[in-house]
Amino acid sequence: MPLLHSVHHVALICSDYPRSRHFYSQVLGLRVIAETYREARDSWKLxxxxxxxxxxxxxxxxxxxxxxxxxxxxxxxxxxxVDDLDAAVAHLESHGVTCEPIREDELTGKRFTFFADPDELPLELYER
Known part of the structure; x- marks a missing residue:
């Protein structure tokens, strides 16, 4: 049996919580599971x-x-x-998100592009 099964979570720290919350939940469409304010740390966790x-x-x-x-x-x-890279890029651009030109992975032949979150964290869309 392998030691690792899958990725459970990825953690990001943002500079402007409302802006990043909107970006990840509304622009990227990720479903909110829970939202917690931690008073002792003056910190939100989404x-x-x-x-x-x-x-x-x-x-x-x-x-x-x-x-x-x-x-x-x-x-x-x-x-x-993503299943449809062109549709995903069009969606992001309709929300004012700039994507790099679409490229092709020379090893897999799959298409991909990069864009950034509100804190300039590099994000990639990779066509399945």
Whole structure:
């Protein structure tokens, strides 16, 4: 039996909680599972459903910005699988989100593009 089964969640820290909450729940359409305000930390935690994986969105006062884009050590980017890349790009652009030109993965032949969340976290759409 393998040690790891799947990714349970990915955690993100945002600079502007209402703006990022809107982006992930309304623009990207992730379903809100739970939303908790943690008074002791003056911090919000928003749990969002992405298939069987959860995305956790946190707000922390005074969190430092990402040091560089996108080649800082640590998580490089978060990729979302989509069935129709052109439709997904059109949806994002209708919400004012700029996407890079669509490229083709030379190893798989699949198409993909990058865009950014409100804090410039690099996100990718990868066509299945």
């Amino acid at each position: 749990d969002l459903a992405l298939g069987e994986t959860q995305l956790e969105l946190f707000s922390f006062p005074g969190a430092p910005p990402r040091p560089s884009y996108p080649e800082a050590q640590g998580l490089r980017h978060l990729a979302f699988a």
